[in-house]
Amino acid sequence: MESEAVKIEDLTIGYSKGSPLAEIPSLRISTGEIIAITGPSGVGKTTLIRTIAALVRPLSGSVSLFGQTFGARPPRGSIGYIPQRLGLVRHASVLHNVKMGARAGNCGPYALLASTKIRDISLDAIDRMGLSDKIYEPVRRLSGGQQRRVAIARTIAQSPKIILADEFLSELDEKTLEMVKSEVVGFVRKEDATLIVVEHDVSRAKSIADRMLVIDDGRVNPFISSTMALEVP
Amino acid sequence: MRVNWPSIAIPALIFLSIWLMDGLVDDWGRLSGGGQNLVIFFRESLWPPDWRVLEPQAYPVCTAYPLFDFTCSTAWIGITETIKIAFISTVFGVMISLPISILASRNLNPNPITFPFRFILAACRSLPSIIWAIFFVILVGFGPLSGILAMTIYTVGYLGKLQYESIEGMSNIPLESADSMGLSGVEKAIGVVIPEQANNLISQAVFMFEYNVRHGTVIGIVGAGGIGYYINLYLKFLQYDKVVAYLIIIFVVVVVIDFISIYVRSYFNEEGDIAPPKWLSVIIPNWILEYPPIFISNRRQS
Numbered sequence: 001m002e003s004e005a006v007k008i009e010d011l012t013i014g015y016s017k018g019s020p021l022a023e024i025p026s027l028r029i030s031t032g033e034i035i036a037i038t039g040p041s042g043v044g045k046t047t048l049i050r051t052i053a054a055l056v057r058p059l060s061g062s063v064s065l066f067g068q069t070f071g072a073r074p075p076r077g078s079i080g081y082i083p084q085r086l087g088l089v090r091h092a093s094v095l096h097n098v099k100m101g102a103r104a105g106n107c108g109p110y111a112l113l114a115s116t117k118i119r120d121i122s123l124d125a126i127d128r129m130g131l132s133d134k135i136y137e138p139v140r141r142l143s144g145g146q147q148r149r150v151a152i153a154r155t156i157a158q159s160p161k162i163i164l165a166d167e168f169l170s171e172l173d174e175k176t177l178e179m180v181k182s183e184v185v186g187f188v189r190k191e192d193a194t195l196i197v198v199e200h201d202v203s204r205a206k207s208i209a210d211r212m213l214v215i216d217d218g219r220v221n222p223f224i225s226s227t228m229a230l231e232v233p
Numbered sequence: 234m235r236v237n238w239p240s241i242a243i244p245a246l247i248f249l250s251i252w253l254m255d256g257l258v259d260d261w262g263r264l265s266g267g268g269q270n271l272v273i274f275f276r277e278s279l280w281p282p283d284w285r286v287l288e289p290q291a292y293p294v295c296t297a298y299p300l301f302d303f304t305c306s307t308a309w310i311g312i313t314e315t316i317k318i319a320f321i322s323t324v325f326g327v328m329i330s331l332p333i334s335i336l337a338s339r340n341l342n343p344n345p346i347t348f349p350f351r352f353i354l355a356a357c358r359s360l361p362s363i364i365w366a367i368f369f370v371i372l373v374g375f376g377p378l379s380g381i382l383a384m385t386i387y388t389v390g391y392l393g394k395l396q397y398e399s400i401e402g403m404s405n406i407p408l409e410s411a412d413s414m415g416l417s418g419v420e421k422a423i424g425v426v427i428p429e430q431a432n433n434l435i436s437q438a439v440f441m442f443e444y445n446v447r448h449g450t451v452i453g454i455v456g457a458g459g460i461g462y463y464i465n466l467y468l469k470f471l472q473y474d475k476v477v478a479y480l481i482i483i484f485v486v487v488v489v490i491d492f493i494s495i496y497v498r499s500y501f502n503e504e505g506d507i508a509p510p511k512w513l514s515v516i517i518p519n520w521i522l523e524y525p526p527i528f529i530s531n532r533r534q535s
Contacts, residue, residue: 054413073412073415088407089424089425091431100424101414103420104414104415
């Protein structure tokens with residue numbers, strides 16, 4: 001059954017009341033949907049997903065996830081956020097980073113010792129991203145593309161209900177890009193999760209999204225289908 | 234017209250310092266005899282150092298192999314005790330200061346939580362280790378225990394500040410990722426902060442050990458164990474030649490530990506920023522290693 005994953009009402013985003021970045025009158029995203037947010041640089045695409053992730057307070061309006069408005073933080077493990085700069089622990093191993101996601105999604109905060117289950121989930125996610133030979137490698141020693149795959153593996157291991165990904169397909173070669181896309185889209189379809197992607201490359205956004213949201217000059221254009229996206233100026 | 238502030242501020246600061254000093258010093262004429270006094274004191278009392286401090290004590294009887302009988306000397310016993318006190322207090326200090334510094338970091342906790350922990354660290358740091366040593370000598374009596382307690386408290390205060398400043402300087406993005414995942418504070422500390430800051434934390438701990446060895450020599454003067462105890466003893470008997478011998482030993486040990494500390498810390502820098510020095514640089518200066526005579530360059534190539 002299709003239900004509402006994200007509901008936005010009269011939302012104004014930005015970092016100070018004097019200079020709001022964008023206004024979003026009303027936005028509803030269903031579970032299982034893949035949404036791409038596009039638009040020129042600096043219009044507030046990243047700020048919008050950071051607001052949905054409760055990392056930035058809205059200037060006005062509300063964001064509710066699965067029908068509940070969360071004041072401070074959404075429930076543990078429900079949101080998987082892949083920032084543009086990835087947010088990995090650079091000095092720790094690939095396994096350690098992925099385990100952080102697996103812990104968030106699969107056990108409570110007081111289970112201090114990582115169980116075998118957490119390890120298995122992490123190893124499976126690493127394997128799906130084609131990084132099995134890098135398990136114990138410190139993240140700082142990996143290439144940009146490999147680090148991006150670690151961040152994606154961390155999110156897959158977390159198994160969140162909503163994935164917020166900022167330019168997560170950049171820095172990948174064609175072959176890896178297709179692999180990552182199919183893994184992430186496959187995960188979203190299988191788990192009935194919601195994927196919200198910030199993507200400035202319209203053709204890449206079109207290739208993954210069901211619907212697209214275009215932010216331009218502080219205004220949010222109504223949803224358009226991905227087939228129309230290429231016509232957007 | 235744009236004002237060049239440094240050209241005004243620096244002379245102003247120098248002038249202010251001289252003016253304040255002039256207010257504090259009543260008789261500048263004292264400076265004139267200082268050099269001569271030093272020469273007389275040096276010739277008559279300090280030099281040559283009395284190296285008998287490296288000879289075994291009369292009691293207890295030394296049972297070490299004759300080649301190693303210096304291990305029964307007061308200098309050896311004193312300096313090893315100082316190093317042990319420094320090591321123990323550094324280990325305890327790190328264990329205590331790390332959780333406190335995590336709680337004191339403003340990027341991890343709100344102000345009402347950070348404030349009391351910053352207050353604790355400031356309180357530990359506000360008194361120098363020698364004052365803590367006097368305090369603990371009164372509490373638990375003479376000996377290394379009061380030294381360990383004093384140095385541990387000071388280490389907590391000093392290292393805690395270094396640690397929380399380092400934690401506050403870390404990138405916010407991994408913390409935001411952890412926040413969005415819903416990880417708890419403990420998970421963030423163990424899973425993100427400590428691994429991400431491990432290099433800095435280890436480097437600071439090594440630096441603290443080196444610092445504690447240097448300061449461990451001072452706390453002995455108030456009876457808190459270590460080589461300072463013997464220095465104080467011979468100062469009382471006006472045997473300055475023996476004091477100089479101890480000071481030279483301390484200097485050599487501190488220089489060696491300083492080099493080892495630089496070497497160890499260089500392994501915990503960001504990769505590629507600073508190349509780790511060669512072990513040989515502990516003994517041979519870097520400028521010789523960089524432009525080596527033939528015999529060194531041959532050995533390095535082989």
